[in-house]
Structures are given as C-alpha cells and as structure tokens.
Amino acid sequence: MDRLTAHVRTFAEERDWQQFHTPKNLAMALAGEVGELLAEFQWLTPEQAAGVMADPEAGARVKAEIGDVMVYLTRLADVLGVDLVEAALTKLDEVATRYPVDRAKGSADKR
Amino acid sequence: MDRLTAHVRTFAEERDWQQFHTPKNLAMALAGEVGELLAEFQWLTPEQAAGVMADPEAGARVKAEIGDVMVYLTRLADVLGVDLVEAALTKLDEVATRYPVDRAKGSADKR
Amino acid sequence: MDRLTAHVRTFAEERDWQQFHTPKNLAMALAGEVGELLAEFQWLTPEQAAGVMADPEAGARVKAEIGDVMVYLTRLADVLGVDLVEAALTKLDEVATRYPVDRAKGSADKR
Amino acid sequence: MDRLTAHVRTFAEERDWQQFHTPKNLAMALAGEVGELLAEFQWLTPEQAAGVMADPEAGARVKAEIGDVMVYLTRLADVLGVDLVEAALTKLDEVATRYPVDRAKGSADKR
Numbered sequence: 122m123d124r125l126t127a128h129v130r131t132f133a134e135e136r137d138w139q140q141f142h143t144p145k146n147l148a149m150a151l152a153g154e155v156g157e158l159l160a161e162f163q164w165l166t167p168e169q170a171a172g173v174m175a176d177p178e179a180g181a182r183v184k185a186e187i188g189d190v191m192v193y194l195t196r197l198a199d200v201l202g203v204d205l206v207e208a209a210l211t212k213l214d215e216v217a218t219r220y221p222v223d224r225a226k227g228s229a230d231k232r
Numbered sequence: 233m234d235r236l237t238a239h240v241r242t243f244a245e246e247r248d249w250q251q252f253h254t255p256k257n258l259a260m261a262l263a264g265e266v267g268e269l270l271a272e273f274q275w276l277t278p279e280q281a282a283g284v285m286a287d288p289e290a291g292a293r294v295k296a297e298i299g300d301v302m303v304y305l306t307r308l309a310d311v312l313g314v315d316l317v318e319a320a321l322t323k324l325d326e327v328a329t330r331y332p333v334d335r336a337k338g339s340a341d342k343r
Numbered sequence: 344m345d346r347l348t349a350h351v352r353t354f355a356e357e358r359d360w361q362q363f364h365t366p367k368n369l370a371m372a373l374a375g376e377v378g379e380l381l382a383e384f385q386w387l388t389p390e391q392a393a394g395v396m397a398d399p400e401a402g403a404r405v406k407a408e409i410g411d412v413m414v415y416l417t418r419l420a421d422v423l424g425v426d427l428v429e430a431a432l433t434k435l436d437e438v439a440t441r442y443p444v445d446r447a448k449g450s451a452d453k454r
Numbered sequence: 455m456d457r458l459t460a461h462v463r464t465f466a467e468e469r470d471w472q473q474f475h476t477p478k479n480l481a482m483a484l485a486g487e488v489g490e491l492l493a494e495f496q497w498l499t500p501e502q503a504a505g506v507m508a509d510p511e512a513g514a515r516v517k518a519e520i521g522d523v524m525v526y527l528t529r530l531a532d533v534l535g536v537d538l539v540e541a542a543l544t545k546l547d548e549v550a551t552r553y554p555v556d557r558a559k560g561s562a563d564k565r
Contacts, residue, residue, distance in 0.1 A: 122233045125317050132324055136331065137338040141497050144281040145273045145367070149496035151301075152270055152374050155263045156489015162256045163482035164451035164474050167389065170255040174312050184314050188323030190262075190305060191316050194298070201285050203295050205302050206236050212299030213243055220247065227248040229386035252386050256478070260385035263485050267378015274371035275363050275562035278500065340497035344455045347539050354546055358553065359560040366503040367495045373523075374492055377485045384478045392477045396534050406536050409527070410545030412484075413538050416523060423507050425517050427524050428458050434521030435465055442469065449470040 122206055129196045147197040154193055158186040233317055240307045258308040265304055269297040344428055351418045369419040376415055380408040455539055462529045480530040487526055491519040 133142055161183050162170050174180040198205040244253055272294050273281050285291040309316040355364055383405050384392050396402040420427040466475055494516050495503050507513040531538040 122317060125320055128321065128324060132328065135333045136336045138336075138340070140338075141340045143278050144284060145276065145278060145371070146496050148266075148270050148273050149367070149371060149374075149492045152263075152266045152371075153489045153493040153496060155259075155266050156486045156492070159259050159263055159482045159489070160486040162259050163479050163486060165256065167254050167256060173255060174314070183312065184319050185323055185326075187305070187309055187312070187314050187316065188319035188321075191309075191320035192323055192327075194301060194305065195320060198298055198302075201294065201298070203285070203298050205298065206233060208295050208299035209236055209302035209306060210239065210299075212296055212303055213239060215296075216303075217243065222246045225247045225249075227251075229249070229252045256482070257385050260381045260478070260482060260485075263482075264378045264382040264385060267375045267381070270371045270378070271375040274368050274375060344539060347542055350543065350546060354550065357555045358558045360558075360562070362560075363562045365500050366506060367498065367500060370488075370492050370495050374485075374488045377481075377488050381481050381485055384481050387478065389476050389478060395477060396536070405534065406541050407545055407548075409531055409534070409536050409538065410541035410543075412527060413531075413542035414545055414549075416520070416527065417542060420520055420524075423516065423520070425507070425520050427520065428455060430517050430521035431458055431524035431528060432461065432521075434518055434525055435461060437518075438525075439465065444468045447469045447471075449473075451471070451474045 125191075126195055126199050126205075129192055130199055133196065142196060142200055144197065144201055147193055147200060151190065151193040151197060154186065154189040158183070158190055161186060236302075237306055237310050237316075240303055241310055244307065253307060253311055255308065255312055258304055258311060262301065262304040262308060265297065265300040269294070269301055272297060347413075348417055348421050348427075351414055352421055355418065364418060364422055366419065366423055369415055369422060373412065373415040373419060376408065376411040380405070380412060383408060458524075459528055459532050459538075462525055463532055466529065475529060475533055477530065477534055480526055480533060484523065484526040484530060487519065487522040491516070491523055494519060 133139055161173070161179065165173065173183055195205060198208070244250055272284070272290065276284065284294055306316060309319070355361055383395070383401065387395065395405055417427060420430070466472055494506070494512065498506065506516055528538060531541070
C-alpha cells in the first residue's frame with residue numbers, strides 16, 4: 122500500500138499534474154471512475170453481476186475500473202495526508218460499535 | 233492491506249451481511265459513500281478545500297468519509313476476487329504508456 | 344418546467360447563493376444527491392426496490408431524494424444555459440439512431 | 455416535461471427495455487451518467503468551468519451529458535410514479551423553511 126501511494130505520487134509529479142490534483146478535482150475524478158464502475162454492473166441481473174469475473178472481457182473491464190477508483194482514492198488520501206488503511210480500520214471500529222454483532226445479525230436496516 | 237481485507241470480511245460475516253454484499257449492492261454503496269465525500273467539498277473554494285484537514289471538524293468528517301469509501305472498495309474487491317493494490321498498479325502502468333512523461337507534462341488533456 | 348427553473352433561480356438569488364453555484368460545485372452537489380438516492384436502494388432486493396413507493400416512509404424518502412436531484416440538475420442546466428428537456432430529447436434522438444428498434448429489442452448490450 | 459416522460463417511456467417499450475429498467479438499475483445508470491458529467495468538469499479551473507459552454511466541443515459534450523442524466527432521471531421517476539417537477543418544487547419548499555432568506559443569505563453552511 123505504501124508502495125502504491127509512492128508510485129501514484131511519483132506518477133503525478135513526473136507529469137506536473139500536482140496543479141490539477143486538488144482535493145476537489147480528485148474527489149470529482151474519483152466519483153467519475155466510480156460512475157464507470159457502476160456502468161459495468163447496471164444492466165446485469167444480480168446473478169450475472171455475481172459471476173462477472175468469470176467473463177474474461179467484462180472481468181477485465183471491472184478490474185480496470187476498480188484499479189482506476191483505487192488510484193484516485195490513493196492519490197486523494199495522499200494529497201490530504203490521510204492514511205487510507207488506518208482511516209478504513211478506524212471507521213470499521215466505529216461501525217462495529219454502532220452495529221454490534223448480536224443486534225445487526227442478518228439485518229440491513231441501518232436507520 | 234491484507235489485514236484490512238480480512239477485517240472487513242470478518243466484519244460482514246459476523247453480521248451475516250454476505251447476503252447483502254452482492255457486487256451490484258456494494259458498487260451502489262461505494263458510490264453512495266463517494267457522494268458523501270463529494271458533499272464535504274462541494275461548497276468549498278479550491279483554497280478552502282486544500283486546507284480542509286487543518287479544520288478539526290471538517291477534517292475528521294473527510295477522514296471518516298474516505299474510510300467509508302475504502303471499506304466498501306475493499307469489500308467489493310474481495311467479493312470479486314480482485315487484488316486492489318495490484319489492480320491499481322496495473323492500471324497505472326497502462327496509463328503511463330498512454331501518457332508518457334514527455335507528452336503529458338503539465339497537460340490535463342486526456343482526450 | 345420553466346416555472347421550476349425560475350423558482351430555483353429565485354431561491355438561489357434571494358439567498359445570495361450564486362457565488363456557490365458554479366458549474367463544478369453544482370455538478371458535485373448533483374452527484375452527492377444521486378449518492379443519497381442510491382443509498383435508498385442499495386440494500387434492497389430488486390423486488391423490494393420495485394415496491395419501494397408502496398412503503399410510506401421509504402417512498403417519501405425516495406421522492407425527496409429525486410426532488411433534490413432534480414433541483415440541482417435544473418440549477419446546473421440554468422447556470423450553463425442548457426434547456427433540460429430539449430437536451431434530453433436531442434439525446435434520445437441520437438440514441439434512437441444508435442439503437443434502432445429492430446436491432447436493440449430486448450438487448451441491454453450497448454457495446 | 456410530460457412529453458419527455460412519454461417519449462422516454464415509448465423509447466424503452468419499443469425496445470423491450472422495461473425488463474432492465476428496474477429502480478435499482480436506473481438509479482445506477484443515473485449515477486453513471488452523472489459520473490460522465492463530472493468528468494467533463496474535473497480538471498477545469500473554476501473559471502474554465504464557468505466558460506465551458508463557449509467552447510463548441512466541450513459545450514456539446516456537457517449538453518449531451520446533461521441530456522443523458524435527464525433521460526435517466528425522467529425514466530426513473532416515471533417507473534416509480536414520481537412527478538419530477540412536483541417533487542422538486544416540494545423539496546424546494548422544505549428547504550426554504552429550513553434556510554429562510556434572512557438567515558441563509560450568503561452562507562453555504564448547511565449544517
């Protein structure tokens with residue numbers, strides 16, 4: 122993960138793209154890539170979506186879109202000085218407190 | 233990163249949430265969290281957005297939203313059997329070929 | 344529709360919100376509201392989603408989110424000088440040419 | 455607006471696309487199109503974004519993306535039995551109560 126962060130940073134710096142990589146712009150780019158990921162799933166039935174990685178072409182597209190999302194998320198976190206894995210683990214701890222196993226079991230009701 | 237993936241998986245399994253964690257549903261949840269992240273930045277000027285982490289309240293919210301996005305992205309990748317870091321590095325290699333340093337320098341024109 | 348556009352414009356002007364209503368900010372706000380709309384559907388089965396309007400609480404939330412999306416889309420189109428209905432009709436004509444009835448019938452394959 | 459709703463409905467029915475046009479799928483498609491709209495703005499400065507319609511090529515792309523978003527929003531509202539303009543006007547009334555002119559003037563603080 123640290124290697125990825127460094128790699129993405131170097132990639133941007135070599136191309137002088139820091140000027141474009143403001144938090145607002147990166148958040149928009151992240152959302153744009155998530156939109157492309159959604160587009161891969163939107164017309165699939167739940168069954169087709171569950172089996173999408175078994176299809177070489179669609180699977181490759183999904184993997185590429187996930188890669189795009191991860192690149193921009195890594196870059197946004199780096200620009201903001203946020204540790205991505207630590208932020209996720211912290212959030213998971215909070216959610217665990219809000220949805221303890223015994224009460225949340227089998228229910229998607231988050232309200 | 234592997235620890236995070238395992239942690240998110242256990243978290244879902246303990247709550248019997250695998251039934252909800254289909255690729256379509258997780259992609260939607262990911263997009264929903266990215267929407268919340270966008271909402272943190274939408275009315276800020278570029279300058280305010282660049283300094284958002286210096287504001288304790290807004291900074292904490294941004295970190296939490298990034299954590300949410302990372303949790304769902306990790307879960308989606310795990311359900312699909314995609315290695316998140318490897319997918320990002322592969323994508324970066326492809327983009328590097330398409331935008332070589334000498335041609336891409338200082339230009340955001342990706343068309 | 345014209346009445347809605349005028350109403351949204353007056354609403355923003357009365358509050359001196361034009362300064363925030365740049366195209367970038369409005370596009371982000373639109374995406375944020377679409378994220379909230381997605382959140383209403385993300386954990387529902389296709390059957391539950393199809394019947395969501397029959398549930399008074401969930402139905403009211405979905406209607407409110409659709410209203411939010413429409414407000415920002417109307418405002419964004421107004422700020423850009425785009426006629427929303429005309430833009431949609433034009434796009435529909437283009438898509439009709441690309442997916443003629445006889446070839447597109449019953450297929451979601453848009454590639 | 456009614457004409458657009460009818461037009462989009464006929465368009466889908468002629469192609470037997472009702473089977474794909476579930477609320478979940480349409481919400482995903484809407485988010486995907488909003489992602490493409492964001493992509494038009496993401497690397498622009500606020501000034502460039504404000505002048506985007508003066509550029510024939512970029513302006514045409516933005517108009518086409520807005521058209522796409524409006525088509526899917528219209529279709530989703532129709533499938534759910536929601537009146538798009540009425541939902542927006544209702545939402546505007548609610549927001550007006552929450553942000554009265556005298557208190558909201560010039561402030562983007564919605565918390």
